[in-house]
Amino acid sequence: MQVSKMFFLMVIWLAGGCSTYLYSPPARVSPLESPGILEEGASSAEIQTSVNGAIFGPDLVKIGAQVSQGISDEVEVGGEFNMISLGRDDHAEHNIAEDHHPNIYTARLSAKWSPEVVENYVAFTAGLGGGLSAAGGFVSPDVGVVMGYKNPYVTPFVSSAVYVSQPVNPIALDMRKHDEVDPDIRQPKFTHGYSVASGATLHLKQVDLTPGFSIDFLDDSNQSTAFIGLHFGFRANFD
Numbered sequence: 001m002q003v004s005k006m007f008f009l010m011v012i013w014l015a016g017g018c019s020t021y022l023y024s025p026p027a028r029v030s031p032l033e034s035p036g037i038l039e040e041g042a043s044s045a046e047i048q049t050s051v052n053g054a055i056f057g058p059d060l061v062k063i064g065a066q067v068s069q070g071i072s073d074e075v076e077v078g079g080e081f082n083m084i085s086l087g088r089d090d091h092a093e094h095n096i097a098e099d100h101h102p103n104i105y106t107a108r109l110s111a112k113w114s115p116e117v118v119e120n121y122v123a124f125t126a127g128l129g130g131g132l133s134a135a136g137g138f139v140s141p142d143v144g145v146v147m148g149y150k151n152p153y154v155t156p157f158v159s160s161a162v163y164v165s166q167p168v169n170p171i172a173l174d175m176r177k178h179d180e181v182d183p184d185i186r187q188p189k190f191t192h193g194y195s196v197a198s199g200a201t202l203h204l205k206q207v208d209l210t211p212g213f214s215i216d217f218l219d220d221s222n223q224s225t226a227f228i229g230l231h232f233g234f235r236a237n238f239d
Helices: none
Strands: 012-016 019-023 043-054 059-070 075-086 103-113 122-133 136-148 154-168 191-204 207-219 224-238
Touching: 043 207, 059 224, 122 154
Parallel strands: none
Antiparallel strands: 012 019, 043 059, 043 224, 059 075, 075 103, 103 122, 122 136, 136 154, 154 191, 191 207, 207 224
């Protein structure tokens, strides 16, 4: 499979309750950013890592990279790539991480706007992305808002985002338990959800360090689940 296709197609498998369940996920898992906008002509490169866990569900470990560019004093644009690894779910009837490829690959293009009237306090975000996993593909737009106070030292912030996710060429997976004979075929469906996050960015000359946490909610109208995550980001800024 070509790498270019992996940037646009993806479906995630997640667990809810005491049985394995499939959702079509957001392109951006656990957003973590302050309301500050890069100056025009400035750029940055960031690495983020997070550990997410569901109640009675699996663990997710994410490693991501993002580049951003300031195109005006109010707007910056960016692109990101994430790899998410699904861990074993000791509560589920079946652990698909043992029987299917456990990694999920996503990519997303984004824009962030902070109007002059609320500069350093509020920013609005939007993105479009997708990805690929063993369960097929998806495309997913999202919008959000970030509130905080940017200053030269430490920038505390809170954020929230909403998304929808549409499966593309979903692949049905056999979710039967190892001791079952009859197949248990499932595939992801249209999913919507939202996330809330909070953190603080420590500014060290040309480097920013950002710890934080988030809660992500997913719902496909039949079942819902929530993931709690701890995050850390390292960003290098270039004038």
